[in-house]
């Protein structure tokens with residue numbers, strides 16, 4: 435998700451429902467899929483493997499080794515909004531190296547949206563978890579996963595982040611970076627997490643290179659997860675004097691209209707090296723072109739009332755396990771937030 439949530443009541447209801455009683459299973463090398471029909475189970479299994487390979491290549495530059503335990507993937511197809519949850523348990527291997535010791539994935543919603551947006555989002559969580567072997571800072575875990583969603587979802591997060599900044603609801607990055615749990619205002623975490631993630635990936639050279647640098651940044655910042663460790667990460671990886679400097683640069687970058695995909699199925703003219711086409715990303719046989727948004731889109735207008743909150747020592751982050759209020763976004767969901775990283 436989208437949101438990582440868990441409703442015992444809904445799960446019980448689902449277990450008792452006829453659709454699940456007749457659910458079909460399909461196994462791939464890494465997933466055990468349960469879906470409403472054999473065709474859907476196969477389709478989701480194949481697509482989960484596809485994204486598992488694609489996202490690992492995008493982020494790590496290599497495929498992940500086959501998981502020793504297959505990841506259960508429960509698919510519920512329903513009308514309306516879509517959501518998902520991936521739950522991890524972390525441990526360590528015999529040499530003490532941190533690893534994912536178990537994981538499971540549940541997704542629910544319209545089949546097309548699940549395949550195009552929710553599934554790649556959830557699979558990206560597995561790539562990030564696999565890389566670090568421990569919990570990834572929430573802003574980057576969600577931001578990096580939103581980066582895998584389709585154009586419309588990414589665009590709406592971009593717009594939402596600007597709205598949040600202008601409304602003074604955003605977190606200062608010193609606070610955001612150190613969050614290990616979801617804040618009360620989960621909408622902010624997703625939108626701002628995505629915006630900062632996308633900015634840093636671009637800043638680091640975009641594509642695989644930019645993602646690799648972001649992973650370096652996260653690894654350095656997570657090492658201690660202190661104000662100093664994140665400042666060090668900002669200095670070492672991106673050349674900013676501090677996280678505050680990074681924040682100023684990110685806000686400056688937002689003072690332009692949001693980018694939007696406007697054309698599909700177009701290829702750049704032969705030999706065209708214009709910045710527009712140079713920045714286009716190829717996705718299968720389709721090329722995305724980015725351009726300015728319509729003037730009705732919210733802009734980040736100076737002065738930026740931008741960031742609220744304070745250093746973590748003055749504004750404690752919501753305690754672990756605390757239950758965020760029901761967000762108006764992202765849309766629903768499998769229930770109230772679980773504790774994705776422990777137990778289960």
Ligand SMILES: [Zn+2]
Pocket residue numbers: 435436437438555556559575576579
């Ligand atoms: Zn997510």
